[in-house]
Amino acid sequence: xxxxxxxxxxxxxxxxxxxxxxxxxxxxxxxxxxxxxxxxxxxxxxxxxxxxxxxxxxxxxxxxxxxxxxxxxxxxxxxxxxxxxxxxxxxxxxxxxxxxxxxxxxxxxxxxxxxxxxxxxxxxxxxxxxxxxxxxxxxxxxxxxxxxxxxxxxxxxxxxxxxxxxxxxxxxxxxxxxxxxxxxxxxxxxxxxxxxxxxxxxxxxxxxxxxxxxxxxxxxxxxxxxxxxxxxxxxxxxxxxxxxxxxxxxxxxxxxxxxxxxxxxxxxxxxxxxxxxxxxxxxxxxxxxxxxxxxxxxxxxxxxxxxxxxxxxxxxxxxxxxxxxxxxxxxxxxxxxxxxxxxxxxxx
Amino acid sequence: xxxxxxxxxxxxxxxxxxxxxxxxxxxxxxxxxxxxxxxxxxxxxxxxxxxxxxxxxxxxxxxxxxxxxxxxxxxxxxxxxxxxxxxxxxxxxxxxxxxxxxxxxxxxxxxxxxxxxxxxxxxxxxxxxxxxxxxxxxxxxxxxxxxxxxxxxxxxxxxxxxxxxxxxxxxxxxxxxxxxxxxxxxxxxxxxxxxxxxxxxxxxxxxxxxxxxxxxxxxxxxxxxxxxxxxxxxxxxxxxxxxxxxxxxxxxxxxxxxxxxx
Numbered sequence: 001x002x003x004x005x006x007x008x009x010x011x012x013x014x015x016x017x018x019x020x021x022x023x024x025x026x027x028x029x030x031x032x033x034x035x036x037x038x039x040x041x042x043x044x045x046x047x048x049x050x051x052x053x054x055x056x057x058x059x060x061x062x063x064x065x066x067x068x069x070x071x072x073x074x075x076x077x078x079x080x081x082x083x084x085x086x087x088x089x090x091x092x093x094x095x096x097x098x099x100x101x102x103x104x105x106x107x108x109x110x111x112x113x114x115x116x117x118x119x120x121x122x123x124x125x126x127x128x129x130x131x132x133x134x135x136x137x138x139x140x141x142x143x144x145x146x147x148x149x150x151x152x153x154x155x156x157x158x159x160x161x162x163x164x165x166x167x168x169x170x171x172x173x174x175x176x177x178x179x180x181x182x183x184x185x186x187x188x189x190x191x192x193x194x195x196x197x198x199x200x201x202x203x204x205x206x207x208x209x210x211x212x213x214x215x216x217x218x219x220x221x222x223x224x225x226x227x228x229x230x231x232x233x234x235x236x237x238x239x240x241x242x243x244x245x246x247x248x249x250x251x252x253x254x255x256x257x258x259x260x261x262x263x264x265x266x267x268x269x270x271x272x273x274x275x276x277x278x279x280x281x282x283x284x285x286x287x288x289x290x291x292x293x294x295x296x297x298x299x300x301x302x303x304x305x306x307x308x309x310x311x312x313x314x315x316x317x318x319x320x321x322x323x324x325x326x327x328x329x330x331x332x333x334x335x336x337x338x339x340x341x342x343x344x345x346x347x348x
Numbered sequence: 349x350x351x352x353x354x355x356x357x358x359x360x361x362x363x364x365x366x367x368x369x370x371x372x373x374x375x376x377x378x379x380x381x382x383x384x385x386x387x388x389x390x391x392x393x394x395x396x397x398x399x400x401x402x403x404x405x406x407x408x409x410x411x412x413x414x415x416x417x418x419x420x421x422x423x424x425x426x427x428x429x430x431x432x433x434x435x436x437x438x439x440x441x442x443x444x445x446x447x448x449x450x451x452x453x454x455x456x457x458x459x460x461x462x463x464x465x466x467x468x469x470x471x472x473x474x475x476x477x478x479x480x481x482x483x484x485x486x487x488x489x490x491x492x493x494x495x496x497x498x499x500x501x502x503x504x505x506x507x508x509x510x511x512x513x514x515x516x517x518x519x520x521x522x523x524x525x526x527x528x529x530x531x532x533x534x535x536x537x538x539x540x541x542x543x544x545x546x547x548x549x550x551x552x553x554x555x556x557x558x559x560x561x562x563x564x565x566x567x568x569x570x571x572x573x574x575x576x577x578x579x580x581x582x583x584x585x586x587x588x589x590x591x592x593x594x595x596x597x598x599x600x601x602x603x604x605x606x607x608x609x610x
Contacts, residue, residue, distance in 0.1 A: 049513045069516035076517040082510045086532050095528075096518035147519060 001025050002046070002151055002183060007055035009038075009045050016041055016207045019055070023151075023185060028177050030198030031187040032218075034230065038207045039187035040079075043153045046185070047076045059150055070099070075149035079156040081140035083128035089139050090124040096147035114142050117176070134165045141176070152177075154186040158193055167348065170196060191234050192271050195219070196348050203227045235317050236271045241347060248289060248342050254313040259289040262347035269348050274307065274319035276344040280337045281328055289342040296334050310338050376590055383587045391584035397569070400585075401592065404565040407481055408549030411489040412496070412542050419497045420538060424530065426497075427504035442494050449491055453558025456483075456490055460559075483559035488549035495544040503537025504530060536604055543600030550593055566592075 002023045009016040016038045023029040033039050044050045046057060048069035057064045064072050083092050093115065094107035102110065115121050118138045128136060137157060144152060157173065158166045174197055177184050188194055194201050195215040202212045205226045211218055219236055222228035239253035241264055248259040251270050260270060283291055294316070298309035306325040310316045316338050320328075330336060391397050426438060444452060460477040461467050467477065477483035507530055515525040531538075553567035561568060566589045574582035 044513070047513075047517050049516065068521075069513070070519045070521055072517070074517060076514060078510055078514065082508060082514050084511060084515075084529060095515070095520075099519040099521075099524060143514075143518065 001060060002185075003056075003058040004046070005056045005058070007042075007045065007057065008053040009041055009050055010053045011041060011050070014038060014041065014207065016045070019204075019209050021202055021209060021212055023183060025183055026181045028174065028184045028186065028197055028199045030194040030201045031185060031204055032191065032194040032198075032201050032230070033187075033189060033204035035189055037189075037204050039189075039204060040155050042204070043076070043155050043185065043187055046151075047074050047153055048072050049076075073147075073150045075144035075147070075152045077137075077140045077144050077152070077154050077157055080160050081128075081136040083131075083136060083139055083143070085128055087128075088124065089120070089126050089128065089131070092128065092139055093124075093142045093146055095143060100147070111142070111146050114146055117179070118142050132165075133161050134169055137161070137169060145176075145180070145182075149182075151183045151185065154184065156188055157186065158188070159190070170348075173197065191219070191231065192236065192269075192346065192348065195236055195271075196269055203230060205230070234271045234273060235277075235314075236269060237314050238267065238269055241265050241268045249347075251345075251347065256292060256312050256314065258345065259342040260345040260347050261342050264347050271346045271348070272316075272340060272344055274317045276340055277316055277318040278339040279308065279310070279318050279320050279324075279328070279330075280339065281330075281335075283337050284339070286339060287341070288339045290345075291337055291339045293335060293337050296330060296332055296336055299330070299332055308336075310336055312338070379583060380587050380590065383583055387584050388587060391588060397585060397588070400564050400569045401566050401588065403481070403484075403563055404550055404567075404589075405592070405596075407484040407565060408488050408492075408546050408552075410481075411485045411492060411549045412546045414485070414489055415493050415496045415545050416538070416542060419493055420500050423497050423500035423538075424504050424526070426501045428509070441497050444491050445494050449552065449554030450558060452490055453487060453555035456487060456555065457558055460486060477559060479560050479562055481560075481563060484556050484563070484565055487555035487559045488552050491552050491555050492545040492548035495548055496538075496541040499541025499544065500534065500538045503534035503541070506537070507533045539600070540604045543597065543604070546600075547593060547597055550589075550596070 004019055004021050007016065007019040019042060031039050031042065041050060045052055046064075048064065048067060048071075052065055055065070059072070059074075064074075083089075084095065087095065090108065090111075093111050094102075094104070097107035097110055098104070115124070118141065120135065120138050120142065123131065123135055123139065128139065131139065137160075154173070158169060161169055170193065173186075176182075186197060198215060200212060200214055201218050203210045203218060203226075211223045211227050213221075215236075216238075218227065219231040222231050237251075237253045239251040239258075241249055241251045241260070241262060243265065244250050244259075247261070249262050249265075250257045251260050251268065252258075253270065258270070262268075278286075278288070283293070292312045294310040294312040296308055297311045297315065298307075300307045301322070304322050306320055306322055308318050308320065308325075308330065310318060318338060320330075328336075422441075426434065447455075457478070458464060459466055460470070460483070462471065462476070462478060470477065475482050477486060511529050511533070512525050515529045516522070520528060551567060553571065556565055557568050557571070561572075564572065566585065570582050570586045570589060573585060
């Protein structure tokens with residue numbers, strides 16, 4: 001278990017204030033926040049790469065606060081992987097073992113299971129600059145995991161990858177975590193990623209931890225305007241996916257059957273961007289697969305745009321311009337239709 | 349090649365640039381090609397001349413090694429840490445480039461001469477700087493160290509600090525991180541800085557001649573022959589010095605580029 005008590009970090013133009021959180025042994029913990037919210041700083045402080053101004057960091061029953069980074073047993077993977085460019089993939093992977101006085105032969109033997117687990121045995125002789133993003137990440141993971149860290153810190157591990165690779169790597173990260181039962185702290189700005197991977201989520205903004213809880217708690221019961229706004233950037237639902245007669249699959253969300261395009265089945269998450277939902281006062285003919293009637297439950301104005309919650313159920317958050325909002329004469333308690341394409345729904 | 353002549357603007361610039369090229373190459377080439385091979389060979393066979401050249405290479409090498417020992421750590425500190433007075437320190441490092449080298453020699457004589465405190469302290473250790481190889485070495489080092497420190501500093505700056513951070517989280521101590529990550533990644537800059545420092549040391553005259561006319565190094569020998577016997581006598585030595593400098597420079601360039609490829 002890792003405990004952070006009242007941690008403050010001062011970096012001149014940036015301050016992280018009174019961060020307190022506990023991450024359980026074997027937990028996949030997500031730190032979620034917008035870019036520039038101080039997520040990386042928090043991770044670097046945990047790893048001992050930045051000094052804490054005040055507060056404490058505990059791992060199990062050892063205090064780490066003033067320990068050198070090489071004595072902490074905390075693995076770190078940066079967003080762009082930061083592989084050692086002058087070393088081969090193999091020498092990158094065994095770097096940590098070599099620091100512990102192992103011979104090359106011993107280190108290679110010891111790294112073998114990880115190399116097989118990650119499926120990178122064909123890369124070992126190559127130099128990092130010849131690898132793809134996904135390959136680099138696996139090497140960076142292997143390098144961090146080979147020394148058997150107590151905790152693994154992942155700094156935006158998916159954001160440098162193309163969308164297709166991202167989905168795959170996301171699944172792999174979770175698998176590796178489950179397999180090694182490794183306490184993992186993963187920072188991201190992507191709500192979907194957070195929901196899909198995290199056992200629990202801490203939302204961070206303006207250098208503070210604003211809310212800690214399960215994905216469900218954070219996006220259903222946001223405790224502040226900031227968290228709510230952050231959660232509203234996506235509609236995220238949970239439901240049962242089933243195949244159907246035509247090309248679409250159907251996901252059952254709170255009794256509503258939504259057409260989606262996916263090969264996944266069973267209990268899954270589905271997300272749709274508020275700006276991908278068309279709002280109308282009458283049903284209309286279109287190529288979009290999904291049209292539902294609902295009640296307007298909430299209107300929140302943000303300058304030239306307006307967020308509306310439409311309860312079908314489920315409750316969809318939609319985004320319209322102020323101009324269309326006024327033209328359509330929408331108001332709380334009124335009725336409206338939501339329309340969106342099956343391909344606008346991301347199932348994960 | 350054709351591309352650079354396509355616009356009149358570049359044509360003019362290229363012509364102006366050619367003036368510089370000719371200005372540098374012509375005197376050197378003329379000196380080299382107007383000397384007869386036989387005379388050059390005889391000069392090279394002269395043990396006195398050979399000893400002078402070897403001493404020059406040796407003294408500049410010692411200066412460079414001392415520069416590596418003291419300059420590389422300084423370069424690393426300047427690349428990695430911010431502290432009040434850092435700009436001042438960087439300026440001080442570069443001062444030897446702008447000071448007239450004879451004046452630098454005078455300054456060194458004041459600081460390390462037989463009457464000075466430092467001179468007396470070193471004398472107690474049987475090291476003297478006036479008219480000795482040690483004097484040549486410190487004169488060369490004084491005027492050439494900025495090239496090494498500046499180059500090494502830029503080399504270290506170009507190494508992503510996060511590479512060092514990752515190494516630390518993997519269990520490497522600061523020392524092992526420096527020798528395993530920072531140094532190997534900056535070595536090309538350090539090497540090319542060393543090459544510049546060595547070449548600059550070999551070519552130094554002003555500071556050296558104040559501290560040590562004897563034992564003679566090559567630039568002093570050129571001057572000595574010119575003053576005592578005239579142009580004809582000084583030219584073969586001058587040609588040898590130029591050739592050696594160019595060869596040293598080409599070899600080190602080659603090593604640096606080879607490092608880039610591997």
